[in-house]
Amino acid sequence: MRDAVNKFLSSGTLFVWLCGAAVAMSLLMIGGILVLIMVNGLGFFWPHTLYEMTLKDGSRLLGELQGQEVIPNSATPENPEGKTRIRMKIGNRDLYGLDFQWVDEDDIVARSAPQDVMVFERREWGNFYGRIQQVIHGDTVMASDNTQAWKILPPLIEEANQLHEDIDFLQRVKIGDINHDIEQARLKIRALQIKGISDSPEITDLQVTLHRLEQQYQQHVETLRQLDARLADYTLVLVDTNGREKSLPLGQIVEALRPNDMGIVQKCLTYLHNFWKVLSDEPREANTEGGIFPAIFGTVMMVLIMSIAVVPFGVLAAFYLKEYARQGAIVRIVRIAVNNLAGVPSIVFGVFGLGFFVYAVGGTIDQLFYPEALPNPTFGTGGILWASLTLALMTVPVVIVATEESLSAVPREYREGSLALGATKFESMLRVILPCAMPGILTGLILAVARATGEVAPLMLTGVVKLAPALPLDFHFPFLHLDRKFMHLGFHIYDVGFQSPNVEAAKPMVYVTTFILVMVVIALNISAIALRNHMRKKFKGAAV
Structure with a gap:
């Protein structure tokens, strides 16, 4: 028996099963989170049926059904499962002072779904449920x-x-x-x-x-x-x-x-219309109503500026450490420092960005080039440029490590063959090694984008704001205004979910914004992955 157990353990089968179970568990958790976000987020756009409830006391309620639960400590010998209650979104916040109300099932005398009741989406105070009198x-x-x-x-x-x-x-x-x-x-x-x-x-x-x-x-x-x-x-x-x-x-x-x-076709068209409004409109009602287009634009723009900044510095640093620097104690210390830099909390980078980029660099730029605007700062305050550079500094270790690994995977024969044909070391780096290492560099960029897109803490110190409907892009020179503040999907989720004056009514918007953020991350990663795959096909000798 002992020999059989030892043989089983030494064969590695147990390790394979444990690895498979860990992968399956990870996929289930990720899938569960995505399903939760999609159900609660995508369901927000559907035109729900309005129910009119008549209660025992003669009053009526009109609204959407939002859930049902068992009343705590309501079980009796006659009803061991307990009494139930339903949660209704009754709207009309300016009349009732609340958006939701719990109703005991036992208090409901009659329930109907009249065809003439209406939902009015208002610019203030949320939805109104009722009828038109005049x-x-x-x-x-x-x-x-x-x-x-x-x-x-x-x-x-x-x-x-x-x-x-x-x-x-x-x-x-x-x-x-x-x-x-x-x-x-x-x-x-x-x-x-x-x-x-x-x-x-x-x-x-x-x-x-x-x-x-x-x-x-x-x-x-x-x-x-x-x-x-x-x-x-x-x-x-x-x-x-x-x-x-x-x-x-x-x-x-x-x-x-x-x-x-409404019929099913009309509801589907309304669903698509509502989805598009959220993507294209601006926020209302303390960001709990309306759309999130400024936040989408700000997030994508910030990631693009960050990518433009982080790739050259990360690639150049990796090339120097791998190809030019004399390998020794100093280079090993630098690599250790780079690896440790990747584990520094993001809020520390935010404080550094505020002190160095905003106050030091931005304040100096104002004094040299914009003295007429002082004491109102131009670049000496938070903006999309400083937020992007802060995130670039935070993610540059990822690009350096990925680029070094990719350079190590380029066969040595490529270098020797290029030099043997008369190319200089710089020409070999630029025309042979860099293209072959490009897929690995893009892998580092993918990881950097995935981390930076959802960061919130550094942005709160370097340029993101609760509401900035004016985009940093317009028709005034220089057209892209890097000094302006911006909105971000991650901060929008935090603000709506935890800083909203009406948290319960804001929950659907939290799920919607989370879903859009996930889609933006996926879209950015798919774009980088498609470019990486193109480079792999072009340079088949590159390491995967």
Whole structure:
């Protein structure tokens, strides 16, 4: 028996089974997390059925079913499983002061799903569940019942949304351009005054320009006031399931749906429409409503800038350590330091980035090139450039180690053959060894991107903010403004999940943002993997 056990252990079969079990367990955990995120995230976009509950006390509830559970300590000899209760999203936060309510199943007298109840997505205070009592235009009642109002409501909402787009275009583009030109003219005047020039034709011309721009600004402000007044032309008188009225300007409505009256095809189209809105719109309601496009853009832009910064430095450092440096105690110490640097907590890099990049480098740049803007900093404050460089510094050890391993895997014959044909060492490095090592370099980049995309702690110190709807990319020179602050999906998850004033209502947005973050990481990695596979096919002699 002992011989059989020893033979089994020495054969390595047990080790193989343990490795297989560990891999299977890891895959199950990863799959479970992804399924949890997908179910809770993707389910957020589906137009759920609205149920109207009549309770024993005569009151009514209208909302979406969000879950069911057994009431703790409710088991009795007659009912050993215990009583149950359901969780309803009742919305109407401005009327009830809460978004969710638990209801005991025993208190429910009747349950129905009326086809005429509606979901109103509002720009403030979340959803409103109920019916329309009146549609008023000025002093004229255009509709006095729910059915009539539903017929005329969709085009009115579409017109109001178009007005919001016009207002947004006027504020961001036209008024934004004027504000930019005013600021540039003011800074030019300030720069001349710093040089001791207080009276010159150039200053006079700039002052004339400022006066003209201020007049244009006032004209746009008047146009903006007129558009805002048009948004208040229509008023909806809504009523909840208990008869409580709520007057609401039509401009506060983003969308109105009757989910109980929708077929499966219409619900699928609405699902795709809601999914696209989250990807393309800006946040609302303390980031708990609306979309996450600025966070997606900021995350991708930060990773691209980080990749551009980390690859050259990491590859050059690895080439020097592997190909040029004399192997000895100093090089071994440097390698140990690089390996240890990969294990430093990310918040330490954030503190370093704040002190070195933001205050030291950015403050020096402001004093040398932007003195007219001081004391308001330009580069001496957090921005997407400093956040990207901080993450590049954090991930450069990964690129160095991966590049060194890839260089070690290049056959020695390649080097000797290149040198034997008359190439210099630099030419051999550039045209033979680097292409062969490129797949391994891209592997290091993949690992760096995977780590950097989800980092939050360093970004909180070096440039990420809760809300920055203005993208760091526009039509003003230099077009890509690396000094601006930005939004990030990882920080968005933290902010919505833990800093939101209404955490329960924000949970769906947490799962949605997490799902999008995972998809962004996968997309970036797939792009790098596709490039790596192309390089492997091109240079078949490269080590995998």
